[in-house]
Amino acid sequence: MHDVAVDAPIVTEGAAHAEPAEASDDFQIVPRVGLPIVGVVLAATIAGIAVNEQWPLEFLHVVAGAGWTVVDLFLGFVLGPILGKLSIPARIEMTKKLMPKMVLLMPTLVVVTLSAGWQLANHLGTVDSSYALHGWVVASFIVVGAMAVIALGLLEPANIAVLVELKKRRPNPAVIEKLMKRFIYTAGATGLMQVATLVIMTKLASG
Amino acid sequence: MSVAAEHAQAGHGDTGEPVLPPVTQLAMSSLALIVAGGIYLAAHIPNHVSLGPAIALLAASALLLATNLVLLARVQGFPWERFFAIAKWALLAYAVIAGMIEYAFLRDELKGGPLVVLTLSLVVFAVHVPLLIGFTVARFYDADAEAAASAG
Numbered sequence: 001m002h003d004v005a006v007d008a009p010i011v012t013e014g015a016a017h018a019e020p021a022e023a024s025d026d027f028q029i030v031p032r033v034g035l036p037i038v039g040v041v042l043a044a045t046i047a048g049i050a051v052n053e054q055w056p057l058e059f060l061h062v063v064a065g066a067g068w069t070v071v072d073l074f075l076g077f078v079l080g081p082i083l084g085k086l087s088i089p090a091r092i093e094m095t096k097k098l099m100p101k102m103v104l105l106m107p108t109l110v111v112v113t114l115s116a117g118w119q120l121a122n123h124l125g126t127v128d129s130s131y132a133l134h135g136w137v138v139a140s141f142i143v144v145g146a147m148a149v150i151a152l153g154l155l156e157p158a159n160i161a162v163l164v165e166l167k168k169r170r171p172n173p174a175v176i177e178k179l180m181k182r183f184i185y186t187a188g189a190t191g192l193m194q195v196a197t198l199v200i201m202t203k204l205a206s207g
Numbered sequence: 208m209s210v211a212a213e214h215a216q217a218g219h220g221d222t223g224e225p226v227l228p229p230v231t232q233l234a235m236s237s238l239a240l241i242v243a244g245g246i247y248l249a250a251h252i253p254n255h256v257s258l259g260p261a262i263a264l265l266a267a268s269a270l271l272l273a274t275n276l277v278l279l280a281r282v283q284g285f286p287w288e289r290f291f292a293i294a295k296w297a298l299l300a301y302a303v304i305a306g307m308i309e310y311a312f313l314r315d316e317l318k319g320g321p322l323v324v325l326t327l328s329l330v331v332f333a334v335h336v337p338l339l340i341g342f343t344v345a346r347f348y349d350a351d352a353e354a355a356a357s358a359g
Contacts, residue, residue, distance in 0.1 A: 049314050111304045115311045122315050138250045145242035152336050153235040157343035164344045175347045
């Protein structure tokens with residue numbers, strides 16, 4: 001069972017408990033050390049919106065947006081396939097190291113990108129329906145909206161659930177398998193949509 | 208025994224997969240409706256926009272949220288303790304996120320009907336995502352296995 005890859009059939013719950021993976025308490029589902037950093041980033045975003053100047057808004061939107069895009073592409077097309085080919089113990093070890101960081105990183109990147117981006121669009125007037133490339137702006141709303149629904153509805157719950165499962169004394173490998181599969185597939189789907197975001201954003205930037 | 212296992216034992220599932228209400232599907236649909244309403248409003252700024260479609264989308268989304276809550280409440284043996292242990296923190300996090308987005312709307316002096324619709328949309332969003340996270344965690348909770356592991 002420990003050599004089962006992501007593409008292998010999912011073992012049943014009962015069978016999984018016969019050979020439990022090793023549980024551990026050596027990680028935090030939400031890394032507390034990261035919370036102050038998230039707090040600072042969110043405070044900076046609120047300040048940027050309050051000041052309503054182009055540079056801070058553009059900085060926040062570009063940095064967070066680039067982070068969101070890069071992480072999605074990397075997870076979906078580089079790390080995801082590698083993770084799928086690892087043995088179960090290696091995958092569990094990797095998951096315990098990677099996923100707690102994602103719990104803080106992804107929602108922060110998403111909310112900073114969206115709120116700073118909305119404010120920036122208001123500041124520049126690109127959100128107005130009279131803007132020449134308004135169709136492209138609406139297209140970006142649609143792509144980002146779809147990505148947000150997938151990320152919030154599928155990716156984030158799977159992320160949390162797999163970490164809670166790993167915290168158990170006897171985590172169920174079948175559950176971890178199922179949830180990681182969901183995580184990797186949805187990361188791949190959002191990665192594909194990020195390509196569309198890149199096309200739209202470069203078009204908007206070049207006018 | 209987990210909710211999934213109980214249902215499987217009762218003949219509701221063949222592979223041990225949980226036969227629970229389609230909470231994830233309903234929540235995804237609800238979120239998609241909220242996003243569609245938001246895009247509809249945002250796409251017409253600053254022109255006058257009819258609120259009818261946005262209100263209809265919001266109402267449909269809220270109805271799906273209510274349906275999800277009712278369906279989930281009717282599941283026998285659902286590990287609510289586990290559900291709330293996770294969902295309450297997720298609710299806090301998503302309340303902060305919704306608050307930030309709301310602040311951006313207020314900063315842009317959005318007012319009237321669009322502000323009400325978007326605020327209520329944020330409320331549905333901030334409740335539905337934590338519900339989904341709590342559900343996804345709780346559905347795999349196995350009280351018997353946990354007790355056995357603790358004893359062993």
